[in-house]
Amino acid sequence: MTRDGNIQPNSKTGLIDRFTTIDALGLAPEGEEAWIEVIHKMDSVYADLVDSQVELEKKNAALEEAHQFIGSVLASMTDVLIVCDSKGKIKQVNAAFLELTGHKEETVLGQPIVSMVTEDAMPMIATCQENLRARAVVSDCEISLRDICDEPVPLSVNGSLQHDAGGRPIGMVLIGRPIGELRRAYQELDEAHRTLEQAQQQLVFTEKMAALGRLVAGVAHELNNPISFVFGNMHALQRYGEAITTYLNALNVNTDATQLEKLKKKLKIDKIMNDILPLVEGTLEGAERVSDIVQDLRRFSSKQSEPKQSFNLPPLVTTAVHWVLKGAKHKPDIVNKLPKNMKVFAHRGHIHQIVVNLIQNALDVMAGSSEPLIEITCERDGDFVSLSIRDHGPGIPSSDLPHIFEPFFTTKPIGDGTGLGLSVSFNMAEEQGGQLVGGNHPQGGAVFTLTLPINGNKLGTPDGG
Numbered sequence: 473m474t475r476d477g478n479i480q481p482n483s484k485t486g487l488i489d490r491f492t493t494i495d496a497l498g499l500a501p502e503g504e505e506a507w508i509e510v511i512h513k514m515d516s517v518y519a520d521l522v523d524s525q526v527e528l529e530k531k532n533a534a535l536e537e538a539h540q541f542i543g544s545v546l547a548s549m550t551d552v553l554i555v556c557d558s559k560g561k562i563k564q565v566n567a568a569f570l571e572l573t574g575h576k577e578e579t580v581l582g583q584p585i586v587s588m589v590t591e592d593a594m595p596m597i598a599t600c601q602e603n604l605r606a607r608a609v610v611s612d613c614e615i616s617l618r619d620i621c622d623e624p625v626p627l628s629v630n631g632s633l634q635h636d637a638g639g640r641p642i643g644m645v646l647i648g649r650p651i652g653e654l655r656r657a658y659q660e661l662d663e664a665h666r667t668l669e670q671a672q673q674q675l676v677f678t679e680k681m682a683a684l685g686r687l688v689a690g691v692a693h694e695l696n697n698p699i700s701f702v703f704g705n706m707h708a709l710q711r712y713g714e715a716i717t718t719y720l721n722a723l724n725v726n727t728d729a730t731q732l733e734k735l736k737k738k739l740k741i742d743k744i745m746n747d748i749l750p751l752v753e754g755t756l757e758g759a760e761r762v763s764d765i766v767q768d769l770r771r772f773s774s775k776q777s778e779p780k781q782s783f784n785l786p787p788l789v790t791t792a793v794h795w796v797l798k799g800a801k802h803k804p805d806i807v808n809k810l811p812k813n814m815k816v817f818a819h820r821g822h823i824h825q826i827v828v829n830l831i832q833n834a835l836d837v838m839a840g841s842s843e844p845l846i847e848i849t850c851e852r853d854g855d856f857v858s859l860s861i862r863d864h865g866p867g868i869p870s871s872d873l874p875h876i877f878e879p880f881f882t883t884k885p886i887g888d889g890t891g892l893g894l895s896v897s898f899n900m901a902e903e904q905g906g907q908l909v910g911g912n913h914p915q916g917g918a919v920f921t922l923t924l925p926i927n928g929n930k931l932g933t934p935d936g937g
């Protein structure tokens with residue numbers, strides 16, 4: 473109790489010292505009991521108050537901790553977070569959003585989300601809102617935010633509804649992953665892919681040119697033959713022409729019959745008359761042969777591939793083999809078991825190139841062989857035709873077998889082989905809807921089998937078997 477008679481709580485405990493107080497009040501015993509009761513109640517209320525205060529402080533500390541935890545999680549999120557209310561106004565964004573867009577938090581909060589996205593993203597936002605209202609999940613839709621310079625910042629967005637404590641939807645939460653980098657990387661990848669494709673096409677063309685180069689010797693020989701007999705024939709025809717002109721001139725000036733007969737014999741007019749037709753026919757044939765060779769060559773060297781067509785395979789194989797052998801130093805024996813007719817549907821030029829590559833490889837591996845031999849067979853297998861070229865060389869070492877179709881794989885000395893022949897041939901075979909496989913023959917040597925469709929079917933398709 474204070475000096476002026478007021479009752480005060482104990483300064484240490486905070487509780488009213490009831491005995492001091494009751495004594496001080498000088499109350500009757502029954503009144504005293506009631507007071508004691510009141511004081512007890514006050515004691516317990518005050519104790520409860522202190523407990524609640526302690527509890528509240530604990531909860532506050534926990535709340536503070538939770539707040540800090542959430543804040544640090546939001547701050548360290550690399551994905552963009554946007555929380556909107558049910559009307560689409562921004563309630564919260566995270567540090568990633570601010571960093572990515574350059575906006576300040578205070579200028580963003582309370583703004584409608586549509587004011588923060590590019591025009592083309594607005595329908596997407598509307599769809600997002602509709603979907604969320606219908607409680608559908610929004611996943612992987614692309615929108616672009618506007619940064620402080622009004623430049624688009626593309627995001628891949630996932631969204632969900634935000635609920636209050638009673639489970640009622642009160643807004644939406646959008647999480648966006650920046651895809652600008654990803655897109656740039658993708659574009660670069662695309663660019664690299666295109667460059668690679670061009671390089672590959674160039675490579676195929678280069679290989680083709682290299683193969684063509686190897687053929688030149690054979691082709692030159694091939695052309696020389698018809699050209700030389702066309703020349704020979706033309707010289708003979710020129711001489712015959714002169715003789716006929718002399719004889720006709722004599723006829724025109726009415727030379728007498730005996731002299732005419734003499735001249736006719738001298739000029740061998742009868743022999744000339746018999747020779748002219750075969751000479752012209754031979755010349756024409758030679759010219760046609762030259763034209764065929766040139767056409768084959770053009771087809772082979774043309775960059776644009778001609779359309780696929782149905783053609784008879786054996787003559788093309790024979791020509792290709794013939795050409796390679798013409799340029800070869802050591803000519804192997806050829807066992808040609810090709811049938812007369814076997815149609816396939818493919819690019820003639822490509823098939824020519826594949827056969828040239830296979831024969832050239834066979835020649836190369838048998839260069840030191842005393843009895844070089846190549847066997848060529850061709851048989852029909854359902855809707856496909858299989859052309860096999862077997863050599864009697866050393867075969868392919870098993871360690872090389874998995875690599876022979878890889879580009880640039882070669883066991884030839886530097887400068888002798890590019891290692892592209894089989895790889896290009898493999899791709900060309902697939903382009904025809906066929907296949908090129910290679911391995912060792914059980915009786916020795918290597919065998920390569922080219923499978924080609926008879927019509928447009930592809931190997932491995934239901935129609936193609």
Ligand SMILES: Nc1ncnc2c1ncn2[C@@H]1O[C@H](COP(=O)(O)OP(=O)(O)OP(=O)(O)O)[C@@H](O)[C@H]1O
Nearest residue numbers: 833837867876882883884889890891892893894918
């Ligand atoms: N008939 C074969 N017998 C044994 N090995 C072969 C045969 N054909 C190919 N090879 C092996 O496969 C490798 C690759 O052949 P590929 O035709 O792709 O390239 P290359 O002949 O070495 O060079 P190029 O590009 O000039 O053709 C050859 O170096 C060789 O080791």
Ligand SMILES: [Mg+2]
Nearest residue numbers: 829833893894
């Ligand atoms: Mg080769």
